[in-house]
Each structure stands twice: as C-alpha cells, then as structure tokens.
Amino acid sequence: MARKDSAAVAAAALKKSQSSNNSSNSTGSKNPLSKISNITSSINEVFSAINTTYADYFETLTPRLKLIDIFLVFLVALGILQFIHVLLIGSFPFNAFLGGFISCVGQFVLTVSLRLQVKETHKSDEKVNEEEDDDAEEDEEEIVDEELVIKSDEPKVSDKIFKVISPERSFGDFIFASLILHFIVIHFIN
Amino acid sequence: MSTAKASPLKVYGVNIETIRLLLKVIIFISIAGAAISSRLFSVIRFESIIHEFDPWFNFRATKYLVSHSFYEFLNWFDDRTWYPLGRVTGGTLYPGLMVTSGAIWHILREWFSLPVDIRNICVLLAPAFSGLTAISTYFLTKEMKDSNAGLLAAIFMGIAPGYISRSVAGSYDNEAIAITLLMATFYFWIKAMKIGSVFYGTLTALFYFYMVSAWGGYVFITNLIPLHVFVLLLMGRYTHRLYTAYSTWYALGTLASMQIPFVGFIPLRSNDHMAALGVFGLLQLVAFGDYVKSKVPTTQFKTFLAISLTSVILLGVAGLVGLTALGWIAPWGGRFYSLWDTNYAKIHIPIIASVSEHQPTAWPAFFFDTGMLIWLFPAGVYICFQEMRDEHVFIIIYSVLCSYFAGVMVRLMLTLTPIICVTGAISLSNLFDVYLNIVDVFTTKEEEVTEKSTKKNAKKSSEEKKILLPLITKLIVTLTFAFYLFYFVLHCTWVTNNAYSSPSVVLASRNPDGSQNIIDDYREAYYWLRMNTPEDSKVLAWWDYGYQIGGMADRTTLVDNNTWNNTHIATVGKAMSSPEDKAYEIFKKHDVDYVLVIFGGLIGFSGDDLNKFLWMVRISEGVWPDEIRERDFFTEKGEYKLDREASQTMKDSVMYKLSYYRFAELFGGRDAPDRVRNQQIPVDQAPELHVLEEAFTSENFMVRIYKVKDLDNVGRDLYEATKFENQISKPLKRSRVVKRPALALREW
Numbered sequence: 001m002a003r004k005d006s007a008a009v010a011a012a013a014l015k016k017s018q019s020s021n022n023s024s025n026s027t028g029s030k031n032p033l034s035k036i037s038n039i040t041s042s043i044n045e046v047f048s049a050i051n052t053t054y055a056d057y058f059e060t061l062t063p064r065l066k067l068i069d070i071f072l073v074f075l076v077a078l079g080i081l082q083f084i085h086v087l088l089i090g091s092f093p094f095n096a097f098l099g100g101f102i103s104c105v106g107q108f109v110l111t112v113s114l115r116l117q118v119k120e121t122h123k124s125d126e127k128v129n130e131e132e133d134d135d136a137e138e139d140e141e142e143i144v145d146e147e148l149v150i151k152s153d154e155p156k157v158s159d160k161i162f163k164v165i166s167p168e169r170s171f172g173d174f175i176f177a178s179l180i181l182h183f184i185v186i187h188f189i190n
Numbered sequence: 191m192s193t194a195k196a197s198p199l200k201v202y203g204v205n206i207e208t209i210r211l212l213l214k215v216i217i218f219i220s221i222a223g224a225a226i227s228s229r230l231f232s233v234i235r236f237e238s239i240i241h242e243f244d245p246w247f248n249f250r251a252t253k254y255l256v257s258h259s260f261y262e263f264l265n266w267f268d269d270r271t272w273y274p275l276g277r278v279t280g281g282t283l284y285p286g287l288m289v290t291s292g293a294i295w296h297i298l299r300e301w302f303s304l305p306v307d308i309r310n311i312c313v314l315l316a317p318a319f320s321g322l323t324a325i326s327t328y329f330l331t332k333e334m335k336d337s338n339a340g341l342l343a344a345i346f347m348g349i350a351p352g353y354i355s356r357s358v359a360g361s362y363d364n365e366a367i368a369i370t371l372l373m374a375t376f377y378f379w380i381k382a383m384k385i386g387s388v389f390y391g392t393l394t395a396l397f398y399f400y401m402v403s404a405w406g407g408y409v410f411i412t413n414l415i416p417l418h419v420f421v422l423l424l425m426g427r428y429t430h431r432l433y434t435a436y437s438t439w440y441a442l443g444t445l446a447s448m449q450i451p452f453v454g455f456i457p458l459r460s461n462d463h464m465a466a467l468g469v470f471g472l473l474q475l476v477a478f479g480d481y482v483k484s485k486v487p488t489t490q491f492k493t494f495l496a497i498s499l500t501s502v503i504l505l506g507v508a509g510l511v512g513l514t515a516l517g518w519i520a521p522w523g524g525r526f527y528s529l530w531d532t533n534y535a536k537i538h539i540p541i542i543a544s545v546s547e548h549q550p551t552a553w554p555a556f557f558f559d560t561g562m563l564i565w566l567f568p569a570g571v572y573i574c575f576q577e578m579r580d581e582h583v584f585i586i587i588y589s590v591l592c593s594y595f596a597g598v599m600v601r602l603m604l605t606l607t608p609i610i611c612v613t614g615a616i617s618l619s620n621l622f623d624v625y626l627n628i629v630d631v632f633t634t635k636e637e638e639v640t641e642k643s644t645k646k647n648a649k650k651s652s653e654e655k656k657i658l659l660p661l662i663t664k665l666i667v668t669l670t671f672a673f674y675l676f677y678f679v680l681h682c683t684w685v686t687n688n689a690y691s692s693p694s695v696v697l698a699s700r701n702p703d704g705s706q707n708i709i710d711d712y713r714e715a716y717y718w719l720r721m722n723t724p725e726d727s728k729v730l731a732w733w734d735y736g737y738q739i740g741g742m743a744d745r746t747t748l749v750d751n752n753t754w755n756n757t758h759i760a761t762v763g764k765a766m767s768s769p770e771d772k773a774y775e776i777f778k779k780h781d782v783d784y785v786l787v788i789f790g791g792l793i794g795f796s797g798d799d800l801n802k803f804l805w806m807v808r809i810s811e812g813v814w815p816d817e818i819r820e821r822d823f824f825t826e827k828g829e830y831k832l833d834r835e836a837s838q839t840m841k842d843s844v845m846y847k848l849s850y851y852r853f854a855e856l857f858g859g860r861d862a863p864d865r866v867r868n869q870q871i872p873v874d875q876a877p878e879l880h881v882l883e884e885a886f887t888s889e890n891f892m893v894r895i896y897k898v899k900d901l902d903n904v905g906r907d908l909y910e911a912t913k914f915e916n917q918i919s920k921p922l923k924r925s926r927v928v929k930r931p932a933l934a935l936r937e938w
Contacts, residue, residue, distance in 0.1 A: 049486045049494045056485040094455065098448070106441035112477070113388050113434035173388035177438055180392055184445050 068115045072108060079104035099189040106181045110174055117170035217341055218328075222321030225348030228683060229317040231691035233359045236708070238313045241693040243734060243751050245362035246741035249312050251279065252288040252362075256295055256308050263288070264451060270746045271736065272758060273728050273780060281451040282754065286371075286404030287364050291315050316357040316366035323608075324348040326373040331612050333380045333581055334574075335619060343615035347373075351685040352559035352607030358690055365604055368405030373608055375401055375411055376588075379439065380581045383418075386431025391438030398439065399446035402453055409462050410605060414591065415439065416469035418584045423476060427580060433477045440470045464510065475502060547601040556596075558689075559603055561681045562674050563614035570613025573620055589613060618671070625667045695738070697795065709793065715893030716742035718886050719784070727783035729895075732766070732799055732806065733759050735786065748780060760813035763806035766799075767818055769842040774881040774908065777898045785882060785896045789849045792856070792891040794865035800832065801866065803845050833861075833869040847877035848896055851884060856891075880912040 061069075082101050232241070240249045255263045266280035291311050298304040298311075327347040332340035347353065356365040375397040382390035402408040419436050422428070444457050444466070457463045479498070483491045556564050571589050574582035589609045596606035692698065697709040719729065720743045728746045729739050736750020749759045765776040766787075777785070790798035799806075804820070811818045822839035825831045832846065840846055854862040854873040861870040882896040902911045 043497075046494045046497055049482060049491065053482050053485045095448075098455070098458070099445075102441065102445045106445060109437035109441045110388060113386075113391075113430075113438060116430040116434060117386070117388075170388065173392070177388045177392040177442065180396070181442055181445070184442070184449065187449060188445065 065115065065119060068111060068118070072111055072115070075104050075108045075111070079108070096189050099185045103182065103185040106185075107178065110177050110181065114170055114174040118167060214337070214341070218325060218344070221324050221341075221345050221348050224345070225320045225324050226317040228349055228686050229320060229354060229358045231358065231687050232693055233313065235691065235698070236693055236696050238310055239360055239693050239695060240309070240312060240362055240741070241358070241360040241695060242363075243737050244364075245312075245360070247737040247751065248287055248362050248364070249309070250737070250741045251283060252291050252312055253308060255288045255292045260289075270744075271740055271750050271752070272755065273746050273748045275755065275758065277752065277754070282752070284364055284402075284404055284406065284450070284452060286400060286402075287315075287362070287367055289403070290367055291362075312362040313360045316361055316363075317359050319367045319370045320348065320353070320357045323353070323370040323373055326370060326377055327608060327611060330373055330377040330380065331615055333377065333384065334585060334612065335616050338622070339615045339619035342619050343612050346563060346611035346615055347608060349679065349682040349686075350560055350563065350607050350611055351682050351690065352603050352610070354682070354686050355559065355690045356604050358686070360693055364405040365407075368401060368407060369604065369608065371397055371401040371404060372407075372411065372605070376584075379415055379435070380584060382435035382439065383432060383580060383584075386429070386434045388434060388438050391435045392442055394435070394439045395442035395446055398443040399449070402447040403450050407605065408447070412457075412463055412466050414584075414588060416466045417591075418587055419473065420465075420469050421583055421587060422580060423472065425583070428476050428480060430477070432580075433473055436473055437470065440466060461514065468506065468510075471506070548599050551597055551600045551603060555600065555603065558685060560607060560610050560614075561678045561685075563610045563678075566614035566617045567610045569617035570615070573616055574613070585609065585613060621667070621671065625664045625671075699793075709795075709890055709892070711888035711890050711892035712738065713742065715786070715886060715888045715895060718888075719743035719745055719786075719895065722886070723784060728781050729784045729786055730762060730765065730777065730780070730782040731786040732762065732788075732802060734802070735788065739786070745784075748782070756809070757813055760810040763810035764814060764818060766845040767803070767807045767810060767823070767843045770844060770847070770879070770881050771909075772817075773844045774898075777881070778901075782898050784885065785844075785848065785898065787845065787848045787894050787896075789853075789891055789894055790866050791849065791853065791862075791864035791871075795892060796866050798849075798866065798892075799845060800849050803843075804830065806845070831869065832864060832867060832871065834872045834875070841875070841877070844882075847879060848882070848894060851877050851879055851894070851896075853891070878912075880909045 079101055082097060082104065086097055232239075240246055251263075251266075254266060258266075264280040264285070266278075267276055268279040269276040271277050271279075291308070294315070295306065295308050295311050298306050324344040324347045328337075328340040328344035330340075331343035353369060356363060357369070375394055378390050378394040378397055381387070382394050398408070398411060401411060415436070419432060422432060444463075447453050447457055448455060458467075475498070479495060482494065486494070560567075567589070571586060574585045592602070592606040592609055595602040695712050697711075699707045699709060701707045716739065719739070723745065725744075726746065728748065729743070730748050731739060733749040733751055733753060736747045736752075739745055739747050740750060749755075749762050753759060761776060761780070765773045765782075768776075776782075788795075788798045789800065790796060791800070804823070807818060807820050807823055811820055822837060823830075823843070825835050825837055829835075831837075832840065832850075836846070850862070850871050854860075854871055854876050856862065857873070859873060861873050863869075864871055879896070881899055883899055884894070885897040886895040887893070899908055899911075902908060904911075906914070
C-alpha cells in the first residue's frame with residue numbers, strides 16, 4: 001500500500017513539474033527516451049542543483065538564521081552521535097536513548113519551524129527593500145496559488161504563509177513547546 | 191440558532207457582538223444542560239450505580255487510586271484477578287479516566303470542601319464530559335464553517351444517541367472522556383494546521399497525550415492526522431504551516447504517548463504507528479525538497495525529485511520490511527486485521543469475535559443511533575467537497591474512514607457519531623443560511639415597492655406573487671426542517687430512554703398491571719458472595735462477569751473482561767464444557783471454590799451463559815482441539831438443542847448441568863420450559879451433580895453459585911460419595927413419608 005501511495009506521490013510530482021514545464025516552455029523538447037540515455041547528465045543536474053541551492057543558501061543567510069542553523073547542525077550531530085553510540089555499544093537503557101534522541105529530533109523540528117516562521121517575517125521585510133531576492137519565492141507561491149485556483153475555485157491570495165504569527169509570537173511558541181518537550185524528556189529519562 | 195441570527199436586527203443600544211456573545215453563552219449552557227440531563231434517565235429510574243461490565247473495573251481501579259497514592263496505583267499488582275497469574279494492573283490500563291475522576295475528587299474535597307462520594311463522581315463523569323464534548327464540537331465545526339454550524343453541531347453532539355449510548359450516567363468507561371478528547375485534539379489540530387502555529391501544535395500534542403492516557407482508540411488519531419497530511423501532500427498542498435503543525439505534534443505527541451506505561455515503546459515498535467513516522471519522515475523530505483525547489487530551476491528539480499524519491503522509497507520500504515522481519519517492529523495487531531477482513535477474527539481469534547461489540551453493524555443501527563443526521567451526513571460531505579479547503583479534506587477523510595469502520599464494528603459507531611454531527615450541522619446550517627434569511631425578501635420588497643409607486647399598478651398582482659413565492663418556499667422549508675429537528679429531539683430522547691439507560695446490572699421489567707418490576711439478581715448474588723464466602727475464595731465464572739465479581743463481590747476471579755490471556759480463558763471454557771470429572775481436575779488445579787453461572791431460562795433473559803456457551807466451546811477448542819469439539823455439542827441434525835434431543839456431550843457438560851440443576855423441580859413434575867430458547871427441559875433426565883453442590887440461587891434463578899466439593903475425607907471417589915449420600919437421604923425421605931400418616935393419625 002505504501003508503495004502504491006508513494007508511486008502516486010511521484011506521479012503527482014511529475015505531473016506538477018510537467019505542467020510547470022509547459023507553462024515556462026523552456027524544456028518542452030525533452031522527451032522520456034532521451035532522458036533514459038542521459039542518466040549521467042541528470043546526475044550532473046542533481047549535483048548542480050545541490051550546488052545552486054548551496055550557493056543560494058549562503059547568499060540569503062542573515063546572522064539570526066545563521067545562529068539557528070548552527071544550532072540545527074549541532075542537534076543533527078548530537079543525534080547522529082547518539083545513534084552511533086547505540087549501534088556500537090547497544091541500547092540498554094532504551095528510554096534514556098530514546099529520550100536523548102527524541103529530544104534532538106523534537107528540538108530540531110521545533111527549530112526548523114521557528115526558522116521557517118522567522119524567515120517568513122524576514123522575507124516580508126526584505127520584500128519592501130529589495131525585490132530581486134524575492135523572485136524565486138514569488139514563483140513558487142504563484143505555482144501553489146494556481147493549483148489552489150484549479151482545485152478549489154477559490155482564489156486565495158496569501159502573501160504570507162504564517163499570517164497570524166508575529167516573530168515574537170513564534171519565538172514564544174517555540175519556547176513554550178521546547179519547555180514541554182524537555183519536561184517530558186526529563187520525565188522519560190528519570 | 192434563529193435567535194442568534196435574528197439578534198442583529200434588534201439592537202437596544204447594546205453592541206451586537208455583546209448580544210451575540212450573551213446568546214451564545216446561554217445557548218451553550220442550555221446545550222450542556224440538555225446533554226447532561228438526557229443522560230440521567232438511568233439515575234432517576236434506578237439509582238446512582240455503575241453500569242455494565244468494564245465500568246466496574248474502572249470504578250474499582252478509581253477506588254484504589256483514591257485510597258492509595260498515585261505511584262502505588264501505577265505499580266499496582268492485582269492478585270485478585272486472573273487467579274494464579276495476577277495482573278500488572280498499573281501497567282496494563284489506560285489511567286486517564288481514573289486519574290481524571292481522582293483529580294476531581296481531590297479538588298472537590300480539598301479546595302471546595304465538598305466530600306463527594308467517589309462513586310457519584312464516577313457515575314456523573316460521563317454526562318459532565320458530554321457537555322464539554324458539545325463545546326469542543328462547536329469549536330471544531332466553527333473552524334469548518336461558522337459559529338452557526340458550530341452551535342448546531344454542538345446540540346447534535348449533545349443529544350445524538352450514538353454518543354449517548356456510551357456516556358449515560360453510570361457508564362464509567364474510557365470512551366466517556368475519550369470522545370471529548372478526540373474532538374478537542376482534532377480541533378487543535380485543525381487550528382494548528384490552519385495557522386501553522388507551534389503553540390497549537392503543542393496543545394494538540396498535549397491533548398493527544400491525554401487521549402492516549404484515556405483510550406486505546408488513540409490509534410485512530412495516530413493514523414488519521416498523518417493520513418490527512420499525506421493526502422494534502424498528494425494534492426500538492428504542502429505549506430510550511432503543515433510542516434510546523436505536524437512536526438510539532440508528532441515529535442511531542444509521540445514522546446508524550448510513551449510516558450503511559452501501557453503504551454511504552456509501542457509507538458516505535460508497532461506497525462499501527464508506522465504511518466505517522468513515515469509521514470513525519472516524508473514531510474521532512476518534502477520540506478527540504480520545497481526549499482531546493484525554490485532555489486533551483488524546475489527542470490533540474492524534476493530530475494532531482496525523481497532520483498531522490500525513488501531512492502527514499504526503496505530505502506523506506508526495504509527498511510520497514512527488514513525491521514518487521516527482524517522482529518524489531520511488531521506486525522499489525524489482530525484487531526487491526528479484523529477491521530479489514532471481517533472474517534479474520536472469526537477464524538483466528540474467537541475471543542475478539544465473541545464480543546458483541548465487535549460484530550458488524552446492522553444497518554438500522556445507523557438510523558437508530560443518529561436519526562435524521564444520517565441523511566444530512568452525505569450532504570455535509572458534499573459541501574466539504576465543494577469548498578475543499580485543507581480542513582475540509584480532514585472532514586472528508588474522517589467521514590470516509592469512519593463510515594467504513596462503523597460498518598465493520600458496532601462499537602466504532604461511537605467514532606462515527608461526532609463526524610455525522612459535524613457534517614449534518616454543516617449541511618443544515620448551509621440550508622438555513624439560505625432559507626432563514628428573510629432579510630433579503632423584505633429589502634427587495636421595499637425596493638420593489640418604491641419602484642412600484644413610480645410605475646403603474648398594472649403588474650401589481652404578479653409583483654406580489656414574486657414577493658410571496660420566495661417567502662412561502664422559505665417558510666415551507668424552514669417549517670419542515672423545524673419539524674424534523676423537533677422530531678429528532680423526540681427520537682433522541684426516546685432512544686436514550688428506552689435503549690441506552692439500562693444499567694444491565696439491574697434489569698427492569700413490567701408487571702402485567704404496568705408497574706415496574708426490578709430484577710436485582712446480580713447484586714443479590716454478588717452480595718451473597720461478599721457476605722457468605724471466605725475472603726480469599728476463588729470464583730470461577732465466564733470472563734464477562736470477572737469485573738463485576740471483582741467490583742461488587744470483592745472475590746478473586748480466574749478470568750475477567752481484560753482478556754489478555756487467551757489460554758486462561760480457554761481453560762475456563764474447557765472447565766465449563768467438559769464433563770464433571772475433567773472439570774473437577776481443572777477446578778482443583780486452580781483452587782476454585784465457587785462456580786458462578788448466569789441462567790436466564792426462567793425469566794427469559796437472553797444474555798445468559800448458555801447462549802454464550804458456544805463461544806466458550808469455540809475458544810477452548812482453539813486451544814485444545816483434541817478434547818473439545820464444537821460439533822459434539824450439536825444434535826445430529828446440527829442444531830443447538832438443550833431439550834430431550836440434546837447430544838450426550840452437551841448433557842454431560844458442566845454448564846448444562848449447572849444451568850438446569852433442579853430447574854425442573856420448579857414446575858412440579860412437568861417438563862421445564864426454557865423461556866430463552868423455547869425448549870422443554872426433560873424432567874426425567876434432570877442433571878445430577880457430583881463434584882459440585884448448589885450454594886446459592888438468586889430470586890429469579892438468574893445467578894447460580896455452586897461450591898466445589900472438597901476431596902472426600904474417607905478417600906472415596908466423589909461420585910461414590912455423592913451416591914452414598916443420596917442413598918442415605920433417600921431412605922430418610924421415605925421414612926418421612928411413612929411417618930407422616932402416623933403424625934396425622936396422632937392428630938386425628
């Protein structure tokens with residue numbers, strides 16, 4: 001069942017990208033036959049995609065986001081470290097391991113949420129200042145909006161994804177959730 | 191409803207919103223009042239008593255909680271059930287219900303100085319929570335449509351029989367608070383998903399935790415929310431809001447759910463929970479993919495997506511299969527399979543199939559339990575399809591899944607009812623939005639009047655018709671639905687009154703003159719056990735009565751409604767279905783002192799042990815196929831007969847003997863009619879008991895308790911001993927018969 005569903009994901013994703021291809025008319029000539037032969041080129045494309053993302057990431061980095069990202073990297077490293085520890089030495093106090101590991105994962109997820117929300121507010125600030133930076137994002141939102149129009153017949157114009165949430169609010173939420181997370185973790189570890 | 195809508199029209203110098211708020215509060219109070227009072231039938235008719243079977247265990251556990259400390263409760267090892275084994279009760283129950291009522295008890299006692307009996311709190315907990323359910327349903331529906339629909343949903347939820355069936359006063363079961371929590375969790379989930387708030391995500395997780403602590407049905411939430419997210423992903427509706435809400439909920443909720451001792455590491459180990467984990471992982475990838483997509487031209491992204499997706503899917507499926515094969519992840523549980531394949535339980539796990547709650551639903555039950563809402567339900571789902579915002583997808587998934595589940599298992603009617611109320615309210619409020627809105631009729635009328643005054647009066651009559659026609663249609667539709675609603679309330683009250691307000695511990699019947707006759711055999715017998723047997727005596731009864739014996743008679747039982755050990759239950763079934771000498775071995779091995787059977791043949795109570803007998807046979811056949819065979823208990827024609835034609839195996843079985851022992855004597859030499867099965871029990875083949883002796887039989891023969899005889903102190907076989915005793919007693923009787931004339935002679 002899972003396989004079927006994920007196949008459906010892939011199909012949906014392909015359809016989506018194809019439709020966007022048609023609209024942009026940039027690579028309409030590419031057909032599946034040539035694609036099979038050009039596996040190497042596609043792998044190159046993947047690498048270049050990663051590279052552009054990588055480069056773009058550093059372009060848009062602000063000090064606050066940097067702080068969050070360093071924290072994220074730290075959490076990932078901590079999680080991996082614990083996992084290696086379990087693989088090598090064994091998971092005897094299983095709830096202690098779980099507590100540690102899930103605190104990493106949970107904190108990671110919460111921080112990513114915070115980052116998304118903080119970045120959101122940043123973006124809207126930047127929107128006023130420089131429009132150049134915003135183009136890519138705009139495209140994405142347009143696509144999403146188009147789909148919404150097609151599927152729901154209800155044009156929903158949303159500039160911001162998190163409409164209600166101010167940066168202060170998001171930080172407060174973050175602290176609240178983290179407190180609860182760590183309270184449970186401490187309870188779990190005993 | 192209509193008052194809330196009409197309020198903007200008449201403002202007496204007060205802000206409309208204030209009036210609206212006031213009206214809402216009043217409506218809420220009256221809804222809660224209606225919800226609570228309609229659940230009190232059983233208390234008024236009988237008394238403040240705990241109902242049925244499972245609630246008796248919850249009640250007993252709550253009493254233990256309030257008399258001991260919380261940690262003692264969590265570490266409670268109960269040696270009074272599952273006799274030789276005992277039960278780690280603290281680790282195998284969902285403590286939410288007991289902790290809730292315990293907390294209420296403490297708060298009332300210490301903060302308000304109201305020393306309320308814990309029994310009354312337990313009895314009234316379910317009605318109180320039904321009021322809260324109505325309010326959380328209001329909020330959920332408000333997220334879907336508006337507060338008008340919310341109010342309708344709240345009143346529907348308050349009085350829908352499908353929910354009342356599990357929440358009348360005295361039905362102190364996990365579901366009583368679980369449905370409230372279910373609705374609250376869903377409300378917070380929708381809220382979190384709508385605005386992408388970490389705060390609401392955390393609240394969802396907290397309520398999810400409460401739900402996990404209260405009911406095993408939390409798995410429903412665990413699968414429904416991921417499914418919702420998954421469907422949204424398939425529809426290409428990924429937003430960062432979704433990521434935030436789901437990730438927060440999953441990370442916190444899973445961690446929190448593992449704090450319940452009974453749940454333990456299940457969320458990481460069982461396949462029931464893997465969907466949530468999978469969607470969590472998928473969402474991380476999608477979020478990352480979304481980020482990459484925003485940075486990279488589409489063509490590159492396409493190949494990137496294709497390659498990463500295939501690799502991730504392959505890895506994921508291989509990992510899942512591998513881990514299951516290695517035994518790290520438990521495969522799906524039996525109840526899960528029985529949801530998909532309705533015959534699964536019948537073939538593999540008779541103990542699940544034997545529970546009447548797990549039977550497929552009969553179709554009238556849908557109408558019976560939800561009244562007219564059942565036909566408003568598809569309309570509401572259709573409206574959701576029309577609007578199709580993210581939260582409507584949730585409603586659609588919920589309704590589709592639950593309609594199926596409710597069709598498979600009767601008890602899951604309970605989870606279907608809330609969604610029926612919500613969708614019913616949505617469709618009805620849509621209808622009312624159109625037809626109750628008289629404002630536009632009058633405004634158009636005024637306009638037309640002004641127009642008319644300038645024009646000639648030639649078309650006056652047709653113009654009037656134009657005004658009149660919509661008014662009449664509106665009036666007709668509104669009145670029709672007002673009638674339906676009125677009838678719905680009547681239906682709900684009637685169903686609650688007649689079907690769901692019986693404690694099933696105390697039965698009620700009508701005398702020929704119409705007065706009520708209360709049959710209180712259960713409590714009579716349990717009280718007898720409590721007062722007349724040694725405190726450590728062990729009672730063997732079918733597992734249905736385990737909790738009641740524990741709760742009311744306070745005696746040790748061999749099996750109870752927890753049914754965690756199939757073999758042990760099969761042992762009891764075997765003892766009941768074997769002949770006396772084999773049963774005696776089992777009795778002695780398990781130190782059984784008393785055997786209790788329920789027999790309804792005299793008063794026509796159909797839920798007695800003889801009707802459950804085939805399940806006992808089947809369950810024990812599953813464990814000992816060589817010794818017990820279901821076929822032997824039928825007549826040659828394959829009928830389940832207990833009269834003259836009954837098979838020898840049946841007549842030899844302990845259950846048959848215990849049920850009909852001395853039954854025929856009631857009818858003075860004629861064949862005894864069994865009023866449940868409409869069969870004549872032959873008087874000349876009245877069963878004789880050798881290893882058991884009758885200890886107690888209740889007023890209406892409903893509960894019969896037998897004492898297991900001790901080994902004979904002269905070392906005889908119990909058969910010989912009984913025969914000998916009968917031989918002694920028979921001459922005695924004869925001599926009495928002889929003596930009587932002498933006495934009479936003396937008088938004469």
